[in-house]
Amino acid sequence: MTDLYQLTDLSKGYTRGREAITIFEQLTMSIQEGDFIAIMGPSGSGKTTLLNLLGGIDRPSSGSVDCQGVRIDKLSQGKLAKWRAANVGFIFQFYNLMPTLNAAQNVELPLLLTNLSGKARKERVATALDIVGLADRARHSPRQMSGGQQQRVAIARAIVADPKVLLCDEPTGDLDRKSADEILETLQLLNKDLGKTIIMVTHDPSAAKYARRELHLDKGRFVEAAELAQ
């Protein structure tokens, strides 16, 4: 497997009033294409911040984020938006679907950024909804669906533009166990069958078990499993 991401000496901090707060410092790691990583750690450890940096929705204080030769930390906002649209699918804890749009329209949203024809977009939407098992719910609004179903629509929205990587922020955090397992199985399927690289932030150890590998982030650094056991 080839490297998809290369993070080098990555630091991120912010200021609150006069106080400078460091989230992590000098973080170096690589993520390979086709991997399924679960990033775990206590609240405030920087999991979501790391995910934001990988997705190009936040910028590091220093260091570099390289994705297949593209220094995304150096891209302008406009180029970064284009890069996100082409390369990354996001899945959020609270689904973040547009309440005014039905399932199919929500899934179609990222395709408005492409040059695909209306017909081609419809075909893609149908395929994406079929993959997540919601082909029969295309016309339903988010309000008419359960949390699990909404999250599956969100997954369909994340994969419809065929991105290389899926960034999932607590994708099962708002779901019951059964729905959570269904979502995680879907993610596993996307990783194994469609080769999507998945980076998932989670608090849930049983969710992390679906990943190929687990990374524990604590106090701004990755902690080895043995160290963690102590």
Next chain:
Amino acid sequence: MNDFTLIRKNLFRKKMRAILLIFSIMIAFLIFGALGAFYSVWTSGSSSAADNRLVTVNRINFTVSMPFAYWGRVEGVEGVTNVSHASWFGGYYQEPANFVQTFAVDPESWLAVYSELTMPDEQRAAFFNTRDCLLVGADLATQYGWSVGDRIPLLSNIWQKQDGTSSWDFEVCAVFDAEDDTLPTNYAMFHYEYYNEALAFNRDNIGWMVLTTIDAAQNDRIMREIDSLFANSPAETETSTEAAFNEAFAAQFGNIALILLFVVGAAFMTILMIVGTTMVMAINERTKEIGVMKTLGFPAPRIFRMVLIESILLSLVGGLLGLGLATLAVAGSAAAMAAFLPGLSMPPLVLSIGLALAIGLGFITGIIPAINAQRVTIVTALGKL
């Protein structure tokens, strides 16, 4: 689906709010459209006034009369080509609600001064030669179904005859039209002599004089000369151009322009604040969704555009509804108000200004929410660090 679908869905995501906003905007533009149409009619007199036509009235007020003898003296002023006079009769037909604008004039000089009034030659001759002839404007004739040969009694609340009656009998012997369709033809005229001889009071007086000059460039001198003729007399005069006189006449209804400005301005400012605040709140409610759209790759300028178009669309829907309703209201009331406001209709200029105002209102109320939506960072929008 396209951007417009998103804009439309966002606009009506809270239907009651959208309907109330559109209703508020509609009311503002209804007021604007209706007042604009009225204002346009009120001021149309000045635009149709001839450059070389002057009006002389009593200096106290144009409703105060002046001696008939003034007419002959003004004729002698150098540079005056024609001069005529008129006296307000008013009057109504059958019942007070049927108001008829009527003037007592000197027929031949009047039609010489107002050469744009047209009628068949035999009717013109009949008007000159028939003492009780009523020369009726085409619109007025249509309004009451009068035609040449009809005998019409007009009643006056002011002018009593020497026999103690207030009913004045006329024969419609001519119907006039105007060369220009925009000129009013909703009034009637009759012989001053017929009126003056029968009057119980205020005899040998006239209401005002209208005259034409040889050259508009000489207007100032002629105006000064005429007024100096009657200086220090019991009935001093004030001469002005016909355009200025018409504007002064319109001003008796109040300063229409100022009223229009205040009413529409107040309505617009109120609506501007309501719509502006509501748009800011509506976009704030959607901050997270804007963050999600940016996360998906929607560029900030595109989001800016969508929010601004949403605001302009809201304003346009309300504005067009208001202007449409105003057009209907004006069309509906035109017939009933024909006696006072002939040619009342919705001018295209008012519609164009209204349309521009609607777009402007949408732009002003949408620009701040659009800038906010453009500037908000994804991390902030999603409520994360």
